[in-house]
Amino acid sequence: MSQKPQTLFDKIWDSHVVKRQEGHPDVVFIDRHFIHEVTSPQAFNGLRQRGIPVFNPQRTTAVPDHNVPTKDQLLPIKDALSRHQVDTLRKNCADFGIELYDLGHPYQGIVHIIGPELGLTLPGMTIVCGDSHTSTHGAFGNISFGIGTSEVEMVLSAQCIMQYKPKKMLIEINGQLGKGVLSKDIILYIIAKISAGGATGYFVEYAGDTIRNLSMEARMTICNMSIEMGARGGMIAPDETTFNYIKGRKFAPQGEEWEKQLAYWKTLKTDEGAEYDTVLRFNAEDIEPMITYGTNPGMGIKVTDRIPTLAELKDIAEQTSFKKSLEYMGLEAGAQLLGKPVDYVFIGSCTNARIEDLRLVADFVKGKRKADNVEVWIIPGSNQVATQAKAEGLDKIFAEAGFELRDPGCSACLGMNEDKVPAGKYCVSTSNRNFEGRQGPQSRTFLASPLTAAVAAVTGKVTDIREFV
Numbered sequence: 012m013s014q015k016p017q018t019l020f021d022k023i024w025d026s027h028v029v030k031r032q033e034g035h036p037d038v039v040f041i042d043r044h045f046i047h048e049v050t051s052p053q054a055f056n057g058l059r060q061r062g063i064p065v066f067n068p069q070r071t072t073a074v075p076d077h078n079v080p081t082k083d084q085l086l087p088i089k090d091a092l093s094r095h096q097v098d099t100l101r102k103n104c105a106d107f108g109i110e111l112y113d114l115g116h117p118y119q120g121i122v123h124i125i126g127p128e129l130g131l132t133l134p135g136m137t138i139v140c141g142d143s144h145t146s147t148h149g150a151f152g153n154i155s156f157g158i159g160t161s162e163v164e165m166v167l168s169a170q171c172i173m174q175y176k177p178k179k180m181l182i183e184i185n186g187q188l189g190k191g192v193l194s195k196d197i198i199l200y201i202i203a204k205i206s207a208g209g210a211t212g213y214f215v216e217y218a219g220d221t222i223r224n225l226s227m228e229a230r231m232t233i234c235n236m237s238i239e240m241g242a243r244g245g246m247i248a249p250d251e252t253t254f255n256y257i258k259g260r261k262f263a264p265q266g267e268e269w270e271k272q273l274a275y276w277k278t279l280k281t282d283e284g285a286e287y288d289t290v291l292r293f294n295a296e297d298i299e300p301m302i303t304y305g306t307n308p309g310m311g312i313k314v315t316d317r318i319p320t321l322a323e324l325k326d327i328a329e330q331t332s333f334k335k336s337l338e339y340m341g342l343e344a345g346a347q348l349l350g351k352p353v354d355y356v357f358i359g360s361c362t363n364a365r366i367e368d369l370r371l372v373a374d375f376v377k378g379k380r381k382a383d384n385v386e387v388w389i390i391p392g393s394n395q396v397a398t399q400a401k402a403e404g405l406d407k408i409f410a411e412a413g414f415e416l417r418d419p420g421c422s423a424c425l426g427m428n429e430d431k432v433p434a435g436k437y438c439v440s441t442s443n444r445n446f447e448g449r450q451g452p453q454s455r456t457f458l459a460s461p462l463t464a465a466v467a468a469v470t471g472k473v474t475d476i477r478e479f480v
C-alpha cells in the first residue's frame with residue numbers, strides 16, 4: 012500500500028505524537044529540553060508546589076547565558092538581579108538532578124550554540140526551550156521551537172507538550188550567492204520581503220541548492236531568525252554536511268549506534284509530491300548585503316538602497332509604525348544608510364557568534380584597525396568557540412585590530428547583563444532583533460551580517476562590504 016507523500020515536518024511530528032484527539036492539541040513527546048536562567052525559575056517552583064520531580068532529568072540540559080557578565084565571568088556577579096537568576100538556576104538544577112554547564116565550565120555558552128556543538132541537537136528530534144530562538148536547532152533537520160514558562164513546567168514534569176500542529180511553509184532558494192553575501196543576508200532579505208509577521212502560524216522548511224551549499228553554521232543563522240518573521244520554527248533536511256558536523260561531537264551517537272541513527276537520519280526528507288500550505292521561492296542572485304534601518308527585523312534594505320519613503324509603504328498601520336520607528340532611530344525617510352557613522356559594533360549572539368563567524372571577521376580585519384569612533388565587542392557564543400578562536404590565534408588578530416574578545420553569553424544582544432549600548436548611540440549588530448531598547452534603553456540597532464559588521468568597525472560607518480572583497 013503506498014502512503015501519502017509526507018513533508019519532513021509531518022514525519023517527525025507524527026512520530027512523536029503520544030496522543031491525538033479531534034479538537035484538542037496533540038500531546039507530543041520531547042526528546043531534548045534546554046533551559047536557561049530567565050524562563051525556568053517559575054517552572055521549578057510549580058514542580059515544588061505540586062511536590063513532583065523532573066520526569067526525565069537526562070533529557071534536560073541547563074546553561075546560564077542571558078544574565079552572565081562577559082568580563083571577569085568567574086567573579087561573583089555584581090548586578091543583584093542577574094546574580095539571583097543564575098544562583099536560582101544553580102539551586103534548581105542541584106535540587107532536581109539536572110546537568111548544568113555553569114560559568115567557567117568548558118561547555119558553557121549561549122544555549123542555542125552549545126546544543127549543536129555538543130551533539131545534543133540531532134536530526135529527527137523534537138527540541139524545546141523557553142526561548143524563542145530555539146528555532147536555531149532546526150538546521151539539523153528536527154522540530155525545534157520556543158515555549159513559555161508554563162510549558163517549561165509541562166515538559167519538566169511530563170517530557171511532553173500539548174501543541175496544535177502548525178501550518179507548513181516551504182521556502183526554496185536557488186542560485187549562487189554573490190561576493191560578500193552571507194546567510195544572514197539571505198534571512199534578512201526574506202524577512203524584508205515577507206515582513207516580520209509574514210510567516211505567522213507556519214513552520215518553515217528551507218530548501219534549494221543555495222541552502223544545500225551552506226555550512227551548518229550558516230544554516231543555523233537562517234533557522235535562528237525564522238522566528239523574526241513570525242514562524243513557529245524553521246528546519247532544513249539533514250545531509251552529508253549535517254552528518255559530518257555531528258560526527259565525533261561529545262554526545263553524538265558512536266559506533267553501532269551512530270550507524271543505526273545515520274540510517275534513520277538519511278530518511279529524513281520531504282517526499283516527492285508532499286504538500287505545503289504555502290510555497291515561496293527566491294533567487295540567490297537577487298540577494299545583496301543587507302542592513303536594517305527600523306525597529307523590527309522586517310525593516311531591512313540592501314546596504315546600498317535608500318530607506319523607503321512613507322509613500323512607498325502600502326498600508327496605513329505600517330505607515331504609523333514606520334514613522335515612529337524612524338523617529339526612534341533618528342533617521343530620515345528616503346535617506347541612504349551608507350556612510351552613516353556608527354558608535355558600536357557588536358559581533359555576537361546565537362545568530363552569529365559561532366567559530367565560522369569569528370573566522371570570517373578575523374579574516375577580514377587581519378592587518379586592519381578599527382576606526383577611532385567605534386567600540387567593538389566580540390562575544391563568542393560559547394567557551395568552546397572562545398577556546399577554538401584562541402587556538403587559531405584569532406584573539407591576537409582581534410586585539411591588533413582593537414577589537415575586544417570577551418567571555419561567552421547573550422551580552423548586548425538584549426542587554427540583560429551590563430553590556431548595553433548607550434542611549435542614542437548606533438550599533439551595527441550581528442544579532443537578530445532591533446526592537447526599541449533591545450541593546451539598552453534608547454539604543455539604536457542596525458542588524459547585519461558579521462562581514463557588514465566587521466567592515467563598519469574598520470571604516471566607522473555603514474559600508475558596503477563588496478568595496479573590500
Ligand SMILES: CC(C)[C@H](C(=O)O)[C@@H](O)C(=O)O
Pocket residue numbers: 049050077141142143144157425
Ligand atoms: C529571554 C528570552 C525569553 C528571550 C526569548 O525568548 O527570545 C531572549 O532570548 C530574546 O532573544 O529575546
Ligand code: SF4
Pocket residue numbers: 076077121123142144360361362420421424425442443
Ligand atoms: S543571544 Fe540573543 S537571541 Fe539568542 S538567546 Fe540570547 S538573548 Fe535570545
